[in-house]
Each structure stands twice: as structure tokens, then as C-alpha cells.
Amino acid sequence: MKLYPLFAELSGRHVLVVGGGAVGERKAAGLLDAGARVTVGAPELTPTLRQWAEAGRIRWLAGRFDDHWLDEPWLVIAATGDSTLHARIVALAEARRLFVNVVDDAERSSFQVPAVVDRAPVTIAISSGGHAPMLARMLRERLELLVDPVIGSLASMLADMRGQIRARLPDLAARRRFYQRLLEGPAQGLLRRGQRGLAEAVTERLLASADGAAVGSVVLLGAGPGDPGLLTLRGLRALNEADVILHDRLVSTEVLALARRDAERIEVAKQAGNHHTTQGQIHALMLQHAAAGKRVVRLKGGDPFVFGRGGEELEFLREHGIAYEVVPGITAALACAAYAGVPLTHRDHAQSVRLVTAHCQGSIDTLDWPALAQERQTLAVYMGTSELAVIRQRLIGHGRAASTPFALVENGSRAEQRVITGTLANLVERAATYRVSSPALLIIGEVAALAHTLAWFGTPPLGADPVATSEAVAA
Structure with missing residues (x-):
């Protein structure tokens, strides 16, 4: 049986x-909506x-079904669980040329109630012909993730402008091209930020x-630490809308695989001590493609605003009049600590957390080492693998105990994740010994010892003796 899709206007009509x-309550709720x-x-x-019924929202016909109940409605839904009664209702409805839905009985139903993705006034309906409702619900769940809620606001705005659009573009092909360009432009981003006036x-x-x-426009998008499951829903939509993706070397292939298949991918390889593409060249690429009318995604590992130069890039885009938006990502400190089983704060051991970078000798010299060496706090050190000796020397020299636990999380959240533990000493x-290499996040503080007892992802932590680290936490 092949169904003909139909959206019914039921406003003010009797059902x-x-x-x-x-079940009847659930059906009534949808009809009232x-x-x-x-x-x-x-x-x-x-x-x-x-x-x-008492509030007057519905009318109640108390008692068992009677034929005259079918004298007024446009549609009928049978939801009693009584198959004999359902057969009678169907026969009487057919005689009156009424469409009837029998709950969980596709063969007797003359219309189906689909699974719905509601982006009012946009509605997406999914039907399995009544034969596999669970499959329809699963598809609805997937579409809920993919269809941006702002689509409803866009449709409402376009409804208000419909006469203006048709008057300006009476040719159907011209209107189609206009709508395509509109969807590729910044209007949706403005609506998402609640700026309808600017969108109009x-x-x-x-x-x-x-x-x-x-x-053209640019989205600064945080890719997270590597696990594609940690990408935000808005980030996934941005990747599926992109014409050009300027991505860092450390963005995982699994995240890139989520992008639109025909999007142009340009690696702007940047890592500590090895800048194949300068920041100026990245700025130039963003400008070049946005000026050509492209939707550009600047895809960064972690979060664009945590040691990612996102602020510099926004300043450049603003200076050149390029529309932009920012989609945050899960930064390495949060993700690596979580995947290593290390709570960044813990009421018994750490009441604060500091995010610092040890990218180069110059940045190390600007850090407030006396403050960083204080106890009962957690340090999350980005890009510090090449400066471990200096970090240890400065912390111990400013009073941090040599017995303070650490956890080095290499390739955090990825299948190849390793966690190496020990003490500052x-x-x-x-x-x-374990040949730790970038990308790796260094976590320093009493909470790092919990990596052995709370580990849940990947291989067990390497290095420190679990008993020794537990004693360090207790101390």
C-alpha cells in the first residue's frame, strides 16, 4: 500500500x-495543537x-459508541483497543465517506498519523504506512538532530515577505535561485541570534x-577534542552547510567525515613549533572564499576561543565586513579530563581550575607561577609537552610539592587515547619513557591521581602505582 501524503487543515473543524x-488523550492533544x-x-x-472537558477544551460524549457520533466529524480516530468495535466504526465511517484512523491497525485505517518533526510552520511527517511505527519514530529522532530549529523562524519571516518576493520575482526559476542564495547566506544565523530585523x-x-x-559568511566552529560524538548539533549543521572548510591539522578525520561531501577541504596545518600556514594566510583564505560568496567554516580543534586565536580571526572578519558567527566546541581540558576519569574540581581536593598554555618560552615567562603553584587547585596545561622540564622546575621552585600528581592525556577522547600518570618529581x-607526543593535555593537581580509580575509557593509565596515587590523594 502506497500512501498519498496529505496535510489537513483542521482548524475549527470537528474531529x-x-x-x-x-492513547485517546495523546491523539486529542495533537488535534488540539x-x-x-x-x-x-x-x-x-x-x-x-x-x-x-470541564475547561471546555474538548466535548465529552459519555457512554458507549453510538452511530450518531459520526454525523458531524471530518475525521475519526478509533482508540479503544476493542477490535470488534473498531470494525464497526470503520464500516460506518466508510459509508459516510469519512477518513478513519484505527490505532495500531494499518489495514483498517484509511489515513495514518505520521511521526512529526515540528518546526512550525514547517512540519516534516514520516510514515511507514503504519507497518513499522518504531522505524518512523527513529527516523524522526534523527531528523530532530539535523533540522535546525531556526527553520521555523525563517519560514515565518518568508511568509510575511511572500507578496514582496513574488512581486519582485514573478518568474519561478528566479525565485528558486533567490531562495537558494538566501539559504546559503547569513539570514539563518541572524534569526538564530534573535535578530529578525537584521535578517529581514x-x-x-x-x-x-x-x-x-x-x-558569503564565516562560521568559527569548535570541533572538540576528536570524538565526533562530542560535536555540537549546531556544529554538525554548520559542517553540512559549508562550501569551504579551513581546518587545523589536529581536527580528526571522523569529524571531517561529517561534513558535506562536496565541500572543499583546506588543511591549514598549525601545531606547536611547526606552522605551515601563518595566521595571516588563514585570514587571507577566509576573506578570499567569503568574498566569493562561499559559506566558510573555520574548523578548529577544541574551542575557538580557548587558545585558538578565534578572537583575532573575528577582529579580522569584522574589519573586512564579513558576516560571522561562532559555534563553541568542547575544549581539551574538559574533554581530556572527562575521558581520563579526572574531575577538574573536587570538593575534597580542588576548588578551582586554571587553563594555561605553555606554547613557547615567551608564554611561559608571562605566567604567574606563584599563583599557579598554590595547592587545592587544578592546572590544565595546553601545548606543554615540549616544556615539561620548565613547568616542573617553575612549579616546584615556587612551592608546589614534588609529590603532586599529574596526568598526561594523549589523544584525548580518541580511540588511541593514552593516559600517563605520576608526580611532578x-x-x-x-x-x-612513554614517548608522549602532541596532542596531549597536562593535568596537574591532587585530582590527577583519581585517573587510576575512575578511568573508564580506553586502556588503563600507564606509569604510576594505583596505591601510591591513592595515598597521594588521601594526603
Whole structure:
């Protein structure tokens, strides 16, 4: 059986639900949302249905089904669980040319109630013909993740501008090109930020120059630490809308695989001590592609605003009049600590956490070492693998105990993750023994000892004796 898709206008129209149980309540709720005049026929009602009846939201026909119940409705839903009664309702409805849905009985139903993704006024309906409703629900769950909630706001704005758009572009093909350019432009981002006035102004400018050049934009997107499951929903949408992706070397292939297949991918290889692409060249690439009307995603590992030069890039884009937005990512300190089983704060051991970078000798010299050496805090050190000896020397020299635990998390959240533990006293030696390499996050503080007892992901921590680290925490 192949169904014909149909969206019914039920506002103010009478719909009958036969059955006052939980299923009937659920069906009545959906019909009320659509503006229907709902009548529920049943001997008894759920407490909610009874409240609706008392408040006048629905009409209640108390008692067992009677033929005259079918005299007024446009649609009928049978939800009693009584197959004999359902067969009677179907036969009577057919005689009156009424469409009827029998809950969980596709063969008897003349219409199906689909699984729905609601982005009002946009509605996406999924039907399995009534034969595999769980499959339809699973597809709905996936679409809920992929369809941006702002689509509803965009549709509402376009409804208000429909007359203006049709007057300016009477040709259907021209309107199609306009809508394509609109979807590729910054209007959705402005609506997402609650700036409808600006979104309308952008749309009007685009409409006024309907035959002009496309408008480009840039999204600064945090890719997270590597596990594609940690990418945000907004980040996933941005990757699927991108024409060009400028990505760092350390962005995982699994995250890149989520992007639009035909998007142009350009690696702007940047890592500590090995800058193949300068920041100036990255700025130039963003400008070049955005000026050509492309949707550019600047994809960074972790979060763009945590040691990622995101602020510099926004300043450049603003200076050159390029529309932009920022989609945060899960930064390495949060992800690596979580995947290593290390709580960054713990009421018994650490009441604060500091994020610092040891990218080069110059940045190390600007750090407040007396403050960093204080106890009862956690240090999360980014890009510090080449400066471990200096970090140890400065911390111990400013009063941090040599017995303070550490955890080095290499390739955090990825399948190849390794966690190396020990104390400040043997930090350099442990890293050398296990040949720790970038990307790796260094966590220093009493909480690092918990990596052995709370580890849950990947291989067990390497290096320190679990008993010794537990004693360090207790101390």
C-alpha cells in the first residue's frame, strides 16, 4: 500500500476520538495543537481529558459508541483497543465517506498519523504506512538532530515577505535561485541570534539585487577534542552547510567525515613549533572564499576561543565586513579530563581550575607561577609537552610539592587515547619513557591521581602505582 501524503487543515473543524484512555488523550492533544474542535466519546476519561472537558477544551460524549457520533466529524480516530468495535466504526465511517484512523491497525485505517518533526510552520511527517511505527519514530529522532530549529523562524519571516518576493520575482526559476542564495547566506544565523530585523534587512538587500553576487559568511566552529560524538548539533549543521572548510591539522578525520561531501577541504596545518600556514594566510583564505560568496567554516580543534586565536580571526572578519558567527566546541581540558576519569574540581581536593598554555618560552615567562603553584587547585596545561622540564622546575621552585600528581592525556577522547600518570618529581622522565607526543593535555593537581580509580575509557593509565596515587590523594 502506497500512501498519498496529505496535510489537513483542521482548524475549527470537528474531529472525533473514540476512546478516553491514554492513547485517546495523546491523539486529542495533537488535534488540539492543530486547532481542531475535538470530541472524545468514551464511558470514562483520563484525569487530563476530564480536566479538558470541564475547561471546555474538548466535548465529552459519555457512554458507549453510538452511530450518531459520526454525523458531524471530518475525521475519526478509533482508540479503544476493542477490535470488534473498531470494525464497526470503520464500516460506518466508510459509508459516510469519512477518513478513519484505527490505532495500531494499518489495514483498517484509511489515513495514518505520521511521526512529526515540528518546526512550525514547517512540519516534516514520516510514515511507514503504519507497518513499522518504531522505524518512523527513529527516523524522526534523527531528523530532530539535523533540522535546525531556526527553520521555523525563517519560514515565518518568508511568509510575511511572500507578496514582496513574488512581486519582485514573478518568474519561478528566479525565485528558486533567490531562495537558494538566501539559504546559503547569513539570514539563518541572524534569526538564530534573535535578530529578525537584521535578517529581514539582509533578505531585502538580497531581493533587491536578486541577480547580483552571492553573500558569503564565516562560521568559527569548535570541533572538540576528536570524538565526533562530542560535536555540537549546531556544529554538525554548520559542517553540512559549508562550501569551504579551513581546518587545523589536529581536527580528526571522523569529524571531517561529517561534513558535506562536496565541500572543499583546506588543511591549514598549525601545531606547536611547526606552522605551515601563518595566521595571516588563514585570514587571507577566509576573506578570499567569503568574498566569493562561499559559506566558510573555520574548523578548529577544541574551542575557538580557548587558545585558538578565534578572537583575532573575528577582529579580522569584522574589519573586512564579513558576516560571522561562532559555534563553541568542547575544549581539551574538559574533554581530556572527562575521558581520563579526572574531575577538574573536587570538593575534597580542588576548588578551582586554571587553563594555561605553555606554547613557547615567551608564554611561559608571562605566567604567574606563584599563583599557579598554590595547592587545592587544578592546572590544565595546553601545548606543554615540549616544556615539561620548565613547568616542573617553575612549579616546584615556587612551592608546589614534588609529590603532586599529574596526568598526561594523549589523544584525548580518541580511540588511541593514552593516559600517563605520576608526580611532578618524575613528570619529565615518565613522558620520555612513554614517548608522549602532541596532542596531549597536562593535568596537574591532587585530582590527577583519581585517573587510576575512575578511568573508564580506553586502556588503563600507564606509569604510576594505583596505591601510591591513592595515598597521594588521601594526603
